[in-house]
Amino acid sequence: xxxxxxxxxxxxxxxxxVDVAQVQxxxxxxxxxxxxxxxxxxxxxxxxxxxVIDAVDLRVxxxxxxxxxxxxxxxxxxxxxxxxxxLLVDRIGEVIELDDEAFEPPPDTLAGAYRNLIVGTFKLQxxxxxxxxxxxAADTTVPVPAAQHA
Amino acid sequence: MDELGxxxxxxxxxxxxxxxxxDRDLVALEQDPGSREMLSSIFRTIHTIKGTSGFLAFHRLxxxxxxxxxxxxxxxxxxxxxxxxSADALLAMVDTVRKLLESIEETGGEGDVDVESVIxxxxxxxxxxxxxxxxxxxxxxxxxxxxxxxxxxxxxxVAPEPAAEAPKAPEAPVKAVEVAAQAPExxxxxxxxxxxxxxxxxxxxxxxAEESGQNTKRSxxxxxxxxxxxxxxxxxxxxGELVLTRNxxxxxxxxxxxxxxxxxxxxxxLITSELQESVMKTRxxxxxxxxxxxxxxxxxLSGSLGKQVALAMxxxxxxxxxxxxxxxxxxxxxxxxxxxxxxxxxxxxxxxxGKPGQGTLTxxxxxEGGHVIVEIKDDGAGIDVERVAQTALDRGVVTRDQxxxxxxxxxxxxxxxxxxxxxxxxxxxxxxxxxMDVVKTNIxxxxxxxxxxxxxxxxxTWRLTIPLTLAIIQALTVECGAERYAIPQVGVDELVFxxxxxxxxxxxxxxxxxxxxxxKLLPLVRLDETLGLPVRNSxxxxxxxxxxADGRRFGLVVDRxxxxxxxxxxxxxxxxxDVGVYAGSTIVGDGKVALILDIASLARRSHLAAxxxxxxxxxxxxxxxxxxxxxRLLIAGIGERRVAIPLDMVTRLxxxxxxxxxxxxxREVVQYRDHILPVIRLASLLGCYDVHESETVPAVVYxxxxxxxxxxxxxxxxxxxxxxxxxxxxxxxxxxxxxxxxQRVTELLDVRRAILAxxxxxxxxxxxxxxxMVGA
Numbered sequence: 001x002x003x004x005x006x007x008x009x010x011x012x013x014x015x016x017x018v019d020v021a022q023v024q025x026x027x028x029x030x031x032x033x034x035x036x037x038x039x040x041x042x043x044x045x046x047x048x049x050x051x052v053i054d055a056v057d058l059r060v061x062x063x064x065x066x067x068x069x070x071x072x073x074x075x076x077x078x079x080x081x082x083x084x085x086x087l088l089v090d091r092i093g094e095v096i097e098l099d100d101e102a103f104e105p106p107p108d109t110l111a112g113a114y115r116n117l118i119v120g121t122f123k124l125q126x127x128x129x130x131x132x133x134x135x136x137a138a139d140t141t142v143p144v145p146a147a148q149h150a
Numbered sequence: 151m152d153e154l155g156x157x158x159x160x161x162x163x164x165x166x167x168x169x170x171x172x173d174r175d176l177v178a179l180e181q182d183p184g185s186r187e188m189l190s191s192i193f194r195t196i197h198t199i200k201g202t203s204g205f206l207a208f209h210r211l212x213x214x215x216x217x218x219x220x221x222x223x224x225x226x227x228x229x230x231x232x233x234x235x236s237a238d239a240l241l242a243m244v245d246t247v248r249k250l251l252e253s254i255e256e257t258g259g260e261g262d263v264d265v266e267s268v269i270x271x272x273x274x275x276x277x278x279x280x281x282x283x284x285x286x287x288x289x290x291x292x293x294x295x296x297x298x299x300x301x302x303x304x305x306x307x308v309a310p311e312p313a314a315e316a317p318k319a320p321e322a323p324v325k326a327v328e329v330a331a332q333a334p335e336x337x338x339x340x341x342x343x344x345x346x347x348x349x350x351x352x353x354x355x356x357x358x359a360e361e362s363g364q365n366t367k368r369s370x371x372x373x374x375x376x377x378x379x380x381x382x383x384x385x386x387x388x389x390g391e392l393v394l395t396r397n398x399x400x401x402x403x404x405x406x407x408x409x410x411x412x413x414x415x416x417x418x419x420l421i422t423s424e425l426q427e428s429v430m431k432t433r434x435x436x437x438x439x440x441x442x443x444x445x446x447x448x449x450x451l452s453g454s455l456g457k458q459v460a461l462a463m464x465x466x467x468x469x470x471x472x473x474x475x476x477x478x479x480x481x482x483x484x485x486x487x488x489x490x491x492x493x494x495x496x497x498x499x500x501x502x503x504g505k506p507g508q509g510t511l512t513x514x515x516x517x518e519g520g521h522v523i524v525e526i527k528d529d530g531a532g533i534d535v536e537r538v539a540q541t542a543l544d545r546g547v548v549t550r551d552q553x554x555x556x557x558x559x560x561x562x563x564x565x566x567x568x569x570x571x572x573x574x575x576x577x578x579x580x581x582x583x584x585x586m587d588v589v590k591t592n593i594x595x596x597x598x599x600x601x602x603x604x605x606x607x608x609x610x611t612w613r614l615t616i617p618l619t620l621a622i623i624q625a626l627t628v629e630c631g632a633e634r635y636a637i638p639q640v641g642v643d644e645l646v647f648x649x650x651x652x653x654x655x656x657x658x659x660x661x662x663x664x665x666x667x668x669x670k671l672l673p674l675v676r677l678d679e680t681l682g683l684p685v686r687n688s689x690x691x692x693x694x695x696x697x698x699a700d701g702r703r704f705g706l707v708v709d710r711x712x713x714x715x716x717x718x719x720x721x722x723x724x725x726x727x728d729v730g731v732y733a734g735s736t737i738v739g740d741g742k743v744a745l746i747l748d749i750a751s752l753a754r755r756s757h758l759a760a761x762x763x764x765x766x767x768x769x770x771x772x773x774x775x776x777x778x779x780x781x782r783l784l785i786a787g788i789g790e791r792r793v794a795i796p797l798d799m800v801t802r803l804x805x806x807x808x809x810x811x812x813x814x815x816x817r818e819v820v821q822y823r824d825h826i827l828p829v830i831r832l833a834s835l836l837g838c839y840d841v842h843e844s845e846t847v848p849a850v851v852y853x854x855x856x857x858x859x860x861x862x863x864x865x866x867x868x869x870x871x872x873x874x875x876x877x878x879x880x881x882x883x884x885x886x887x888x889x890x891x892x893q894r895v896t897e898l899l900d901v902r903r904a905i906l907a908x909x910x911x912x913x914x915x916x917x918x919x920x921x922x923m924v925g926a
Contacts, residue, residue: 047743
């Protein structure tokens with residue numbers, strides 16, 4: 001039975017997962033450098049052992065109001081197109097192994113912002129996990145209108 | 151021999167290194183007897199020793215290595231196989247070479263080291279019964295030089311190999327020949343083998359070329375290695391991290407104040423700096439790499455245009471980071487082509503103007519203040535300001551109004567605007583209007599600048615200012631809102647503090663903020679506003695960084711200026727590049743990320759503001775009375791008074807701690823650059839009270855012919871370049887008069903008197919220039 005491992009995390013009380021192979025590391029961080037004029041989904045930049053990492057606010061990507069970055073946030077650092085990007089999430093869950101059988105395509109009723117980022121759903125015992133397309137989740141150019149000023 | 155001493159010393163060092171290499175190679179060869187690569191390497195080593203020993207007249211060494219070389223060449227070319235006997239023979243040869251070298255080192259001569267038996271051993275291994283045996287006794291008699299030249303020349307014809315050997319490996323006989331050629335007593339085989347010439351003709355070229363390159367190549371190969379550029383990039387990145395970490399530690403240790411830790415940190419500091427420098431050096435290449443192609447470019451181009459151009463190059467060895475070198479190549483070639491095409495006139499035109507028929511194009515590269523300057527200078531027609539102005543108008547690059555208030559230097563800079571070209575006719579070389587703006591863009595992309603300076607009829611100088619390396623740049627860090635930003639130092643002209651109390655202020659012209667900088671209106675860009683940050687209400691106590699980009703000057707208003715430091719540039723991810731205002735990011739001392747501002751893009755954003763300021767400037771220019779003398783003055787504050795000192799009399803501005811001011815008799819002095827510097831307080835000279843008591847005092851240092859004096863003032867207010875509107879001879883003790891500068895009455899200091907008050911013998915020690923000073 002083919003199966004896959006997912007690193008899971010919560011955003012706005014919803015459980016999400018990304019393929020564990022794409023996850024570089026997970027850490028809590030609090031000193032972000034804001035990037036004025038960047039899309040709101042760009043939470044900021046931070047220094048990870050000498051590397052400058054973009055932090056993408058998943059809340060904004062999901063169509064929710066932006067996160068308050070003055071309180072520490074959890075970073076799920078994923079590798080997308082050879083570049084490391086951090087996805088800002090609320091809480092980190094476990095790494096779970098799921099059979100491909102438990103997979104279902106996203107329900108038709110799923111709302112716009114979600115629909116864009118979700119590749120499918122997994123039925124867990126007590127809840128649903130939405131499998132996230134890491135590349136689309138890290139892409140700040142598509143869903144959110146750029147520059148609020150002009 | 152004495153004058154040869156150094157050369158021999160070098161030869162010995164090099165040869166010992168080569169022999170160590172040889173030992174390793176021979177041992178490795180035994181593991182892998184068929185390796186031609188290894189054999190080639192060994193062959194080259196022996197060849198190098200042979201070549202040098204021949205040159206230095208160590209004949210025994212030469213003949214010995216020569217025999218070894220003969221065997222090696224056969225092995226290398228596959229004429230025979232490596233076997234234990236030949237390995238032994240070669241190792242024995244290496245040992246004997248070592249003995250000879252030792253003897254040379256100790257006695258200066260080859261001594262009585264036995265070489266014949268080893269030569270016999272080596273030649274015995276050459277699987278050719280006729281040639282080697284015949285010559286075994288011969289080599290000794292041969293003088294070195296002729297042998298070398300002859301062996302090179304007569305290699306092909308003199309093929310002593312029997313017919314059986316020749317067809318198998320056409321190259322092999324050629325090498326073996328060298329052995330034969332050594333022996334003049336055996337000219338027979340040469341003649342006999344003459345028919346063989348035609349056959350190996352082609353392969354001959356190969357070893358010949360190899361030979362000519364080898365002597366130099368090998369020695370370089372020994373002292374250098376090839377390194378993957380990616381590895382260097384990684385090293386550079388790691389060193390960058392180390393620099394940042396070092397900065398953090400230095401900061402932390404300062405707070406702890408532990409002397410032992412402080413010393414260790416100091417050492418870490420030094421080592422890191424040296425490491426950084428060394429790693430940067432590994433990426434450096436002389437600019438000659440890209441210059442070397444230019445003589446040909448100039449020659450072909452001037453030929454096709456019927457011009458005569460001599461190309462002079464100065465500073466070929468000036469080094470640049472290799473990635474920058476690559477980026478500079480095209481712009482530089484374009485500028486050179488442009489200079490030949492448009493700059494230098496035809497021979498007839500030049501002669502008609504009384505210039506030598508041949509034009510001169512000079513390339514100069516040199517270091518200056520952390521940058522490399524590359525100048526392209528021609529002695530051609532120069533840029534015609536009128537024509538540039540006319541063309542700019544015709545093409546709609548500028549409006550008549552804008553043109554009216556441009557200085558000629560600014561007009562010349564118009565050639566960098568997109569869509570500009572002054573060529574009368576479009577040639578296939580340049581003149582399509584895609585030139586200079588591309589040059590400018592390319593250079594600015596790597597954080598450099600381009601300037602042009604031209605005198606009509608005399609020539610033009612293009613000046614590229616290029617950072618030493620891409621990865622680490624000098625930057626000014628500023629603060630705006632809650633964040634820090636870095637501004638590349640290359641674009642920063644000066645810093646101005648707008649002090650709320652001194653009455654200076656930011657003014658507005660039809661809504662656009664401007665600042666009066668030395669009488670000229672400077673358009674301002676508010677960083678907070680541009681970045682969409684909350685805009686502060688007050689214009690007081692802010693800093694203006696005067697920046698230069700895209701041919702315009704503008705002031706960037708920021709909350710605070712922090713410092714100037716070296717920063718490591720980190721590229722932006724794609725999603726950040728789209729924003730457009732940032733050139734990169736960096737990690738500052740406390741480990742936080744700071745964004746690097748893209749000055750050119752800020753300048754473009756300031757476009758509207760600049761237009762407004764330009765209009766205002768026009769009005770102001772028109773209202774201002776023309777004439778009057780322009781002087782550059784340093785304005786110093788002393789109490790409530792403003793005192794002007796001609797900038798010519800200012801060598802340097804210093805800040806001295808008050809406690810360092812000591813006394814000699816009734817005079818005050820300060821230790822300065824290993825000298826005792828006389829100090830005069832202008833406050834006491836001008837009879838006001840020195841009320842201002844702070845820890846340090848600013849001072850104007852004037853140096854002439856090695857003598858210096860310091861004039862202590864209360865504060866340095868500004869440097870002005872101004873028309874002095876009203877002047878009066880109303881003066882007082884120590885003054886030469888007074889004037890209205892920046893709408894305020896300013897006293898003109900009698901600098902000569904001030905200097906004499908500090909150092910009565912300042913001028914008497916230099917009597918020859920006293921007269922001119924009195925006149926001043």
